[in-house]
Amino acid sequence: MSFSQGLSGLNAASQALDVVGNNIANSQTVGFKSGSIAFADVFAGSQIGMGVTVAGVNQNFTDGVLGAGASSLDMGISGNGFFRMTDSAGRTFYSRNGQFKSDENGFVINNQGMFLNGYQATGTPPTIEAGAPVGPIQIPTGQMPASASTGGTMKGNLNSDETAINTAEFPFDPAESKSYNNVTQVDAYDSLGNKHTINVYFVKTGDNTWKAYSSDTTAPLRDADGNPVYQELELNFDSSGQLTTNPPQLNVQSSGYNGADPLDFALDMDGMIQQGAETSMNSPSTNGFPPGLMNGYSVSDNGQIIASYSNGQKQLLGQVVLANFTNPGGLSSEGNNCWSETPQSGQPTIGVSGTGNLGNLYGGKLEASNVDLGQEMVNMIVYQRNYQSNAQTIKTQSEVLQTLVNLR
Known part of the structure; x- marks a missing residue:
């Protein structure tokens, strides 16, 4: 024995x-x-x-120690959870190895060619809809389309010491500098991404009273006789210099330009004040932008894959999901740093980073052994x-x- x-x-x-x-x-x-x-x-x-x-x-x-990754698609998990992946045959695997890259079709894959799963952003602008299916994440490589300006803001101070203009003698005319006190520019974009320069003119008409005029210098709006048409807004201030006009919105309109739709939106001037100081505007802006090429992408700490473009915009492409099990020790080791579900492990719980009993996902990190x-x-x-x-x-x-x- x-x-x-x-x-x-x-x-x-x-x-x-x-x-x-x-x-x-x-x-x-x-x-x-x-x-x-x-x-x-x-x-x-x-x-x-x-x-x-x-x-x-x-x-x-x-957990292993989280260290810096080498790729923009590297990810690390702290706490519970696994990356969910599928192979070309549709079989599902789970892993803690966050080394990912994109293939020739833009799909996010690991070194064995398995597809990383998550929610794909859709729509314009791309968002993740409630109830979106979980599947392979694909990074689009095409150009980001232009977006027409549909609104804007303009805030700043109008100098109360300015001399009021006699509008009877000098009716508003952009070509006549004596007909206005100040002018400010703001950029806007039409439906094809063409840049329009909008001039906003301020005319002091009396104590605590101003008029604002808008003019699209790129594609001026004209009437049937070809005369330029300007939009105007009266701005009234109280004795403390606070704006009392409601709503303080200056319309901006233009003609069509190079085949694009005409501009038609409002500049919100809520927050304009009148004080005895130099006239100044605080970075007026609109929400449109021209088309742009992708410069790169990164993974945020909630698993969102966000692309940056040459037009200065960022766009959501997708969001990585995590999976957790009642008994991770019951998972079956499949090699290549992967496990598969078994009756002993229980069924997976799927969700995004930091929700439920799932751990946190960190972009640009890798979990060491x-x-x-x-x-x-x-x-x-x-x-x-x-x-x-x-x-x-x-x-x-x-x-x-x-x-x-x-x-x-």
């Missing part, structure tokens, strides 16, 4: 060394989770055991001594049998 006991011990110690060797070999594998061996004794209806068996190899799903090299070296020494000790029991039993055989 000692032979079988010692042999079982040799087999168990050998498998334990295999586990240690695998841990050490993967100590630099991104997202790798170390394993630990579990032993169980063997009895066969007697008080003396029959040896040892390997009850299983358990995986340690504690959680292997403790110091502990593994100690384990290796222990299992080596265990192997030697079991070999010694076999040797001792052999010597005892040899003694019996030699009896005369």
Whole structure:
């Protein structure tokens, strides 16, 4: 019986060394989770055991250290959760390895060609709709289309010390500088992305009273006789210089330009004041923009993939989802740093970073292996001594049998 006991011990110690060797070999594998061996004794209806068996190899799903990634699509998870991926056959896998890249079609894949899953942004502007399906994320490589200006803001101070203009003598005319006190420019864009320069003229007509006029200098609006048409707004201020006009919106209109739709929107002037200081405007702006080419993309800390464009705009492309299990230890190891669902793991819970029992996802980070090299070296020494000790029991039993055989 000692032979079988010692042999079982040799087999168990050998498998334990295999586990240690695998841990050490993967100590630099991104997202790798170390394993630990579990032993169980063997009895066969007697008080003396029959040896040892390997009850299983358990995986340690504690976090590895998050370090800087090398790619704009690198991601790391802190806490519970796995990346959800599908292969070309539609099979689903889970991983903690956040090394991703894009393929020739713009799909986000890992080094084995599996597709990273998440929510795809759709619509104009792209958003993630409630109830959107979970599937492979694709990064569009085309040009970002132009967006026509549909609104804008203009805030600032009008100098109360300015001299009021006699509008009867000098009716408003952009070509006559004596007919207005100040002029400010704001850029706008039409439906084709053509840039329009809008001039806003301010005319002081009396104490605490001004008029604002808008004119599109790129494609001026004209009447049936070809005369320019200007939009105007009366601005009234109280004795403290606060605007009392309601609503304080100056219309901006233009003619069509190079085939684009005419501009027709309002500049919100809420926040304009009148004080005894130099007239100044605080960066007037509109919400339109020209077309743009993609400069690159990055992953935010909530898993959103956001692209930046040459027109200065950013756009949501998709959002990575995470999956978690009631019993991660029940997952089946599939190699390539991947696991698959089993009845023992339970069904996955799918969601975005930081929700429910899911951990946090960080863009530009990678999770290192959680292997403790110091502990593994100690384990290796222990299992080596265990192997030697079991070999010694076999040797001792052999010597005892040899003694019996030699009896005369």
